[in-house]
Amino acid sequence: MAHSLSHPSEKAGLPPGTLVHVGPAPAMDGRATLHRYTADQCEIFPVTGLDDILSQRGQGALLWVHCEGLDMIELISSLGHHCNVHPLVLEDILNTHQRPKFEQFDDHLFLVVKILRCDNSLKIRHEQISLLLFADMLITFRETADDLFNPVKLRLSGAKGRIRTLGVDYLAYTILDTVVDNYFALADTMEEAIETAESDLLRRPQPKTFAAIQMLRREMVLARKMITPQREMLLGLQRSESPLVKERNLPYFRDVFDHVLRVIDTLDSLRDLLNGMLDIYLSTVSNRMNEIMKVLTIFASIFIPLTFIAGVYGMNFDNMPELHWRWAYPTLWIFFILLTGFLLFLFKRKKWL
Amino acid sequence: MAHSLSHPSEKAGLPPGTLVHVGPAPAMDGRATLHRYTADQCEIFPVTGLDDILSQRGQGALLWVHCEGLDMIELISSLGHHCNVHPLVLEDILNTHQRPKFEQFDDHLFLVVKILRCDNSLKIRHEQISLLLFADMLITFRETADDLFNPVKLRLSGAKGRIRTLGVDYLAYTILDTVVDNYFALADTMEEAIETAESDLLRRPQPKTFAAIQMLRREMVLARKMITPQREMLLGLQRSESPLVKERNLPYFRDVFDHVLRVIDTLDSLRDLLNGMLDIYLSTVSNRMNEIMKVLTIFASIFIPLTFIAGVYGMNFDNMPELHWRWAYPTLWIFFILLTGFLLFLFKRKKWL
């Protein structure tokens, strides 16, 4: 949990705008790559300093600078200053505890979105990706590196490459779309886990089933908390009327927005399912208690009176005439059996058996 | 459940606009028909290619192209390109996991609605129907074929045929109306099932009654999730002020909107009923537990003291004067009876009997 909810109170006291990476310690050395593309072709360069980027800018080409790992404070800082990015925006890029948000500036847009993953034990890990969208350049900052954006890179450098003809705003859309499609994968995983828990529940509910349901509910709360602000963010983007997002590409952003709505709908349905499962669990526990109490009550109610009678004829009074009757003992057994039968019949009528 | 909530994560990675049918596998070969009608008459043609449609267009006639089955990607794609439909819209038509939505374009409107059915085991199946409304043409896309729209077809080709005089927007309304009226049939079925469960509950609540209530609640959640977005969709349509929906026909769309509100009201009431039934079930379980405990307590409280006394006079001490009294044994029986009577009286006063 430490990761999921903790807050950068460690930064309290520093002047705002101080560039320090706040977040889970980066497990990797930062690495930045530059895609320089025109409608016809796409070249890839490694980036080590600001100059690598500046020298490629202009000449009608579009640039995508992709930074993986946030320890390249030097590069991020100089890039930010060169591109006239507000110090607080740079701080937001480095401090990965931001809410998803959209901010509009004169010559660029700033977007923060969350990549959600869940590991084998169904714990959700979240990672922040920030986008800076200029007229001819998209800069993206991630905390880690993996293969999530490989399809984007392939399409960008591929043979057909319609993606190369639609501007950097379309590229930004592609990034967002990849991130949001990933939410569906997450929702699918959750749903499978819920189905497993559900069939466990129906077969044989146990405390550990309950724990699994609770854990899923908790991760669901976290996922919902992470994903919901994306809705407002994308709504803000659609309504911004920024010239940086071309009208032609607006339907694409509307499409991502629809996808986010659908993920949220799905998470809500899953939460309803989980709540229903908790009710089922608690009711099963109650029913089982009823079951146990019934067994106890039937045993006790039958044998306690019998034991009493046996106790009576175990008494040592001098004058107990029954003790000396010839057929007393078998008669008593018949009485025992009749009484037992009568009680069983009563319990049967009460539908306890 | 797999069907009801699963998501097209299988498409993740493909470029947007790629036309692939995503959804439950079509159980049928696609089939498209064309209704060409004027105020006076209506002709029906099978459609096998784009030309079948184009050749009929114009000359003051209105067209209704109805596609059943979504494996006709060729036809849908060429039709889309010819009519200037955005690639994402074509993708939404084929990917049947959309939320109900309304989108407005320059010369056409796009609507997605959900057809809901429930089978005998009360599982809700949902199917997507997409509408493309042009000035002189309505194109509808369904996943499967059944007799749902037969009345519409009959009215369109019927003798009187007022429907033929009111434009394709009225035809679109008729489609929507048929879909929404179907929701009432669904709500009726649900309500009957709830009444059955309720009378079961009042006669003799059992775990399986509880399971039925939970199942109904779950399907209700699903139905509500499917139907609610239709409200916004129809509101958007009414407010669009598109010239494609003639002012004269607006009251009809307002009427469908009212019907959707009423279905939602009904589902809400049914959900309240179900919640009340869950409370009743849980309270019945508690009451039955009380009942069981009372029986146990009464039996145990009466016989345990008696057994103790019988045990006392079963002891083998040399010096137990009572054992030798003449009337000791009958006296003890009288004491047993009095004690039992006293305890029964006590329990009576506590209203346990």
Next chain:
Amino acid sequence: MAHSLSHPSEKAGLPPGTLVHVGPAPAMDGRATLHRYTADQCEIFPVTGLDDILSQRGQGALLWVHCEGLDMIELISSLGHHCNVHPLVLEDILNTHQRPKFEQFDDHLFLVVKILRCDNSLKIRHEQISLLLFADMLITFRETADDLFNPVKLRLSGAKGRIRTLGVDYLAYTILDTVVDNYFALADTMEEAIETAESDLLRRPQPKTFAAIQMLRREMVLARKMITPQREMLLGLQRSESPLVKERNLPYFRDVFDHVLRVIDTLDSLRDLLNGMLDIYLSTVSNRMNEIMKVLTIFASIFIPLTFIAGVYGMNFDNMPELHWRWAYPTLWIFFILLTGFLLFLFKRKKWL
């Protein structure tokens, strides 16, 4: 329940605008009356056909056509066509499953409200009343006939008759006011029933008290569902700025609106009360269970050890020296009494007694 929530799925498939009475079968033959009034006097005529109405219209007089029973489809239909009423409105009048609503047309307003009654077993029955308000004529349609509007009729034909000077919009207000005042009567009946259930609950909670609370809660849900849309309806009416509602009469409609708000407030408070009562019931059941368990535990905990000891001295070992001690038996009784006293003291300290 069949009545309260069922839906006109029987109409599915018919073209919209088909005039069929949908609703609980009318227990009466339809009857229409016409009040023709000026500031000075009021005449009452029976209506059998459209001509009875048309012949009275005009000449500065105001008309109130009041239809009771909805089987006069002929009359309603011809009246509607003559007055230029939209076919869907006529359909809404006949189909009494409408939500309360307000619709504004060029020369008339259309209002649907619900009359709520509750019978002796506290089941709520609802009836629809539709109003068509023209500049000089008010037409009202009810499903049944009773004495609800008698005071209105009396005032209209009475000696003073200020009501005759304020226009048909004021008459429409009077109708609405009568309907809404009736809600207060309903709320009063509910409140009395709740108070009865509450005093039952405090004296001696029983499963049937619980059932009564649940039943009341259910009827409350229904009443709230029926009344709440009236709020929006009246708000729409106030904001319509229709010339058919004179500015002078607006405060009256605002007053009805306030009354509806108050009824809803009251129903909300009653629902809170009912929820509190359910909590009390469930907690009482728990407490009673505690009580029962305490009795069992006290009996069992005291007598089980004593019985064990009695059992020990009932054993038949050859060598049990205690059996032969002179004061063993009385000593044992003293021990029994001391042990019992000690356990009672313990339970006392645990506050179980």
Next chain:
Amino acid sequence: MAHSLSHPSEKAGLPPGTLVHVGPAPAMDGRATLHRYTADQCEIFPVTGLDDILSQRGQGALLWVHCEGLDMIELISSLGHHCNVHPLVLEDILNTHQRPKFEQFDDHLFLVVKILRCDNSLKIRHEQISLLLFADMLITFRETADDLFNPVKLRLSGAKGRIRTLGVDYLAYTILDTVVDNYFALADTMEEAIETAESDLLRRPQPKTFAAIQMLRREMVLARKMITPQREMLLGLQRSESPLVKERNLPYFRDVFDHVLRVIDTLDSLRDLLNGMLDIYLSTVSNRMNEIMKVLTIFASIFIPLTFIAGVYGMNFDNMPELHWRWAYPTLWIFFILLTGFLLFLFKRKKWL
């Protein structure tokens, strides 16, 4: 409860605008006083008829007419007609079941607020106070008389009397402020009662603690229902831009508005506290049940096996060799003790002891 929620269904059928006092029967004869004040001085007159007021009006002086008791229908009616007050407003003044509300007329404003008091048994009593604010006159109507407004009267007639220089709208503010400050007193009383109930709960929860919590929750619901509409009412007043409320005095009304928000915040927090206390109560009941069951189980589990063994050696078989062993009896006692010790150890390990 009769008082708190009952409704004026007794008025149903009367024409609107009929002036009848509806509400709890007035315990007092009505009494009206007139404060006539200028910046310099303040005179007080009793009022018996309309002329007493009219003769004092004008000449630059401001008037405050304060009516206590609502049986002066004659005076209220003539005053209303003279000042051009709408009949429905007069009706609202007399019918004390109004929601708090604000209505704006051409030359006066109408406000209804609620005075809340709670008696010793913490039952909330509410009283209505209506304000009619003219340019030079404030008329207030209360149901009863007490010392609530004495400080206002003192300040008005006091030596300094800044209050006399700020207009009748400031006087209206002072009245509202007094009423709202009284809510804080109510909230304080509730809070104390909650604290008492809480410490009872933590010391020793009992059914009567539960009843007290439920009662508090119920009164809280009532208080909230009464106070909340005041928020909208004051918002409406602030936004009315009526010339009757001078811009200079607006901050004062904003201040009262802030106070109402704070009272509502406080009531919400108290409700959260009460809900938490209910949870604690129910959980305590569960825990106590656990406690009881543990005692029973420990006693029964230890002594039932021992009793069985004692029973075995109380059997009368001819051939039971153990009975004749010399050390059998002491050995058995050692076994009894060991078995008891073993079971106690088991229960200890299960943390039941």
Next chain:
Amino acid sequence: MAHSLSHPSEKAGLPPGTLVHVGPAPAMDGRATLHRYTADQCEIFPVTGLDDILSQRGQGALLWVHCEGLDMIELISSLGHHCNVHPLVLEDILNTHQRPKFEQFDDHLFLVVKILRCDNSLKIRHEQISLLLFADMLITFRETADDLFNPVKLRLSGAKGRIRTLGVDYLAYTILDTVVDNYFALADTMEEAIETAESDLLRRPQPKTFAAIQMLRREMVLARKMITPQREMLLGLQRSESPLVKERNLPYFRDVFDHVLRVIDTLDSLRDLLNGMLDIYLSTVSNRMNEIMKVLTIFASIFIPLTFIAGVYGMNFDNMPELHWRWAYPTLWIFFILLTGFLLFLFKRKKWL
């Protein structure tokens, strides 16, 4: 709790605008300091009277007057009158039970925010800080003094001092930022406490764990109640378009706003966690009850029948042939063992073991 929710009903009756310090008694003598700074340097002066401030104002320098302790009514009052501050604002500064709020006046802005701290026992203490922002002066009023604003003071008087170049609105932002960053520290503390309670819960739930969860939930409610209004307050500030907040500094205020949203998100997630923990606790209690009942039922169900049989052969009938059979006793033991085995097998199959 007295502190957290109590209300200034003690002030009821005083005329508004009366300057009295209402709130927890100040533990300190008031102390005011004045920072006078330009881009180049910063001087600090103690303030004892109004003149100390007035003499430093002007000459292009910016002033920050920081008052700690609210017993300096004289100074606050004269400062307020000199700067044209509304009497109600002065009252709000002294009465520390205000809701966080933002008010805009012609030449100054007024802000109230809450500083939240929690002590070792996790009780939240809240303190009010009021800001008056003029064009060239910021006045802040706190109830107590501690080291919270030391970093601000250090930066203001530090060598670099970019803070000195951005205006007093930037200084106000710095104050707000410090306060809001402190909320994160609070949320961290809460989260740690919740984690501790959670691991307690998973290891061994006890009534005191439950009490800790309830206490945390209660403090969470308080914290949420205190922090939430800050959201509206900062929104109002951003939308005020006051010239006192320079456009250049708006991103900073937006940043604080984002932080407040994040804190609220976090508190919501923590509340969800706490609710989940309560569910877990209650379910654990139920499970443990099941456990206890199972042990009791197993012991009782096995030994009660055995004891009955032992009782039968302890009877003293003359004619009990079994007693004289040679192998009766060992046979009975075998029967005992078989019966026990059979019952254990049954319980095993019911998964009770």
